[in-house]
Amino acid sequence: MSALELSHIGLSLGGTPVLDDVSMHVASGEFVSILGPSGCGKSSLLRLLIRALQPDRGEILVGGALLEESPPAFAFMPQRDALMPWRRIIDNVILGLEVQGVRPAAARARVRPLFATFGLDGFEQHYPAQLSGGMRQRAALMRTIVQDRPVQLLDEPFGALDALTRTEMQRWLERRWQHARWTTVLVTHDVREAVALSDRIYVLSPRPARIIAEFAVPDRRPRLGRTLSPEAVRLEAALLDTLLTPTGDRS
Amino acid sequence: MPALLRTFLTSIRRSLPAILSVAVALAAWEIYVLVSGISALVLPAPSRVIGQIAANRALLWANTLPTLQATLTGFAFSLSLAFTLSVLIDFVPRLRRALFPVFVISQTLPLVAIAPLVVLWFGFGLTPKILLVALVTFFPMLIALVDGYESTEPEIEALLASMGASRAGIFRRARFPSAMPYFFGGLRISITYAVVAAIFAEYVGARSGLGIVILNAKNSFRPDLMLAAVVISSALTLALFGATALLQWLVLGWRQAGAVR
Numbered sequence: 001m002s003a004l005e006l007s008h009i010g011l012s013l014g015g016t017p018v019l020d021d022v023s024m025h026v027a028s029g030e031f032v033s034i035l036g037p038s039g040c041g042k043s044s045l046l047r048l049l050i051r052a053l054q055p056d057r058g059e060i061l062v063g064g065a066l067l068e069e070s071p072p073a074f075a076f077m078p079q080r081d082a083l084m085p086w087r088r089i090i091d092n093v094i095l096g097l098e099v100q101g102v103r104p105a106a107a108r109a110r111v112r113p114l115f116a117t118f119g120l121d122g123f124e125q126h127y128p129a130q131l132s133g134g135m136r137q138r139a140a141l142m143r144t145i146v147q148d149r150p151v152q153l154l155d156e157p158f159g160a161l162d163a164l165t166r167t168e169m170q171r172w173l174e175r176r177w178q179h180a181r182w183t184t185v186l187v188t189h190d191v192r193e194a195v196a197l198s199d200r201i202y203v204l205s206p207r208p209a210r211i212i213a214e215f216a217v218p219d220r221r222p223r224l225g226r227t228l229s230p231e232a233v234r235l236e237a238a239l240l241d242t243l244l245t246p247t248g249d250r251s
Numbered sequence: 252m253p254a255l256l257r258t259f260l261t262s263i264r265r266s267l268p269a270i271l272s273v274a275v276a277l278a279a280w281e282i283y284v285l286v287s288g289i290s291a292l293v294l295p296a297p298s299r300v301i302g303q304i305a306a307n308r309a310l311l312w313a314n315t316l317p318t319l320q321a322t323l324t325g326f327a328f329s330l331s332l333a334f335t336l337s338v339l340i341d342f343v344p345r346l347r348r349a350l351f352p353v354f355v356i357s358q359t360l361p362l363v364a365i366a367p368l369v370v371l372w373f374g375f376g377l378t379p380k381i382l383l384v385a386l387v388t389f390f391p392m393l394i395a396l397v398d399g400y401e402s403t404e405p406e407i408e409a410l411l412a413s414m415g416a417s418r419a420g421i422f423r424r425a426r427f428p429s430a431m432p433y434f435f436g437g438l439r440i441s442i443t444y445a446v447v448a449a450i451f452a453e454y455v456g457a458r459s460g461l462g463i464v465i466l467n468a469k470n471s472f473r474p475d476l477m478l479a480a481v482v483i484s485s486a487l488t489l490a491l492f493g494a495t496a497l498l499q500w501l502v503l504g505w506r507q508a509g510a511v512r
């Protein structure tokens with residue numbers, strides 16, 4: 001059964017059509033990327049899932065149940081890290097648990113062992129402003145993961161980082177994901193990133209967004225830090241082609 | 252708390268130029284009075300004013316307390332009102348459009364006209380002082396809070412909503428803390444207005460207070476005693492200003508943390 005299934009989603013914002021008939025599915029344990037040009041409606045798609053927006057048309061199923069009727073299924077990582085500058089890192093990380101009703105002391109005890117895994121050992125008591133961009137992003141990711149929700153939604157998590165830090169973070173995420181196999185929906189406009197991290201990739205057209213292609217990534221993991229296979233290189237070229245000639249007639 | 256001590260010493264060092272320029276101005280004043288032989292009934296020398304503070308310390312102290320009480324009570328009243336209304340406005344945006352025009356108009360009323368009326372209605376006790384302090388400080392504090400709530404990062408609100416937080420939870424965890432820097436900005440300005448408003452209310456009509464000392468000194472042609480009361484009221488204002496700065500430093504510790512890196 002799919003962890004997540006969208007069928008024929010349509011959405012307009014302030015009279016502007018943003019999403020036009022989007023259908024996709026994500027299996028449990030799968031890493032799926034949504035690739036599309038800036039402003040095509042990727043963030044809006046995630047906002048539908050966290051129910052900050054309502055679709056005009058279509059249906060969203062979570063674990064087989066309608067989104068409105070299913071228990072909270074998504075842990076969301078917004079486009080900017082959205083760490084609260086007045087909270088220490090550990091208190092930012094437990095935010096989701098706190099909202100779920102876990103007592104702060106218990107929540108802190110639960111997340112403390114994870115700081116080493118996320119490369120934040122010793123920074124529990126720091127404030128976000130004292131951390132580098134990469135560390136802040138890892139803290140935001142940790143805040144997402146510890147909520148222990150069935151599906152992780154990541155909105156361009158590395159978009160604001162410099163190239164070197166971004167590569168480092170992608171490698172780190174690949175290693176973590178291979179261990180944990182979180183069901184993940186990654187939104188990005190970075191072809192390299194999508195190919196490196198995903199099981200499958202959906203390509204969106206410019207606004208109003210439709211799905212113009214779907215690709216499975218054949219390569220074995222880990223992919224980063226090695227030469228890509230000829231298939232993956234061809235896939236990157238095909239993705240770039242699709243994005244640059246977004247008429248949709250390639251698929 | 253050595254960090255607090257360090258901050259204190261740094262601020263002393265930073266204020267040295269200010270202390271120096273004030274000292275130079277006072278010295279020039281003293282010398283001018285000495286050389287020109289101007290009457291103390293027109294322009295008393297700083298040394299004479301200080302002498303008056305010493306000579307009248309019992310009177311000044313007895314009248315500083317009522318002013319301090321009026322300032323703090325009025326300001327506390329105004330703060331609680333501003334906070335309560337800011338929360339109501341945040342949850343019921345329509346209230347904002349209903350109430351803001353009234354508050355804006357309240358800020359256009361000239362204090363010289365309002366103060367005697369308020370004294371006329373409420374007598375010479377504490378009540379008119381409290382009301383005038385509140386009238387002057389309420390709106391700036393309300394604006395600071397409401398603007399502060401609005402400054403919340405939308406991504407943080409979306410994040411909290413995605414976690415299942417209620418509107419009240421979002422207010423408590425995001426909107427209220429986001430408003431704190433704005434709140435303290437408003438607090439520092441308003442506390443100085445509050446002292447001035449309390450003294451003005453006393454000047455218009457009260458049984459005691461620094462405003463009364465100033466009024467009586469004026470009526471008996473004693474500019475030296477007037478200035479002595481002014482020095483005390485300035486010291487009071489500075490002390491309250493310092494207290495808010497200290498409070499801000501304690502509450503917004505995370506901002507210093509960010510500045511250090």
Ligand SMILES: Nc1ncnc2c1ncn2[C@@H]1O[C@H](COP(=O)(O)OP(=O)(O)O)[C@@H](O)[C@H]1O
Pocket residue numbers: 013014015016018036037038039040041042043044045207
């Ligand atoms: N409230 C709104 N009213 C009108 N247009 C909007 C609104 N919110 C977003 N949009 C438009 O929807 C499009 C998609 O936005 P978004 O989902 O943030 O794109 P992406 O994340 O792919 O860059 C953008 O072109 C944006 O201008």
Ligand SMILES: [Mg+2]
Pocket residue numbers: 042043044079155156
């Ligand atoms: Mg976006």
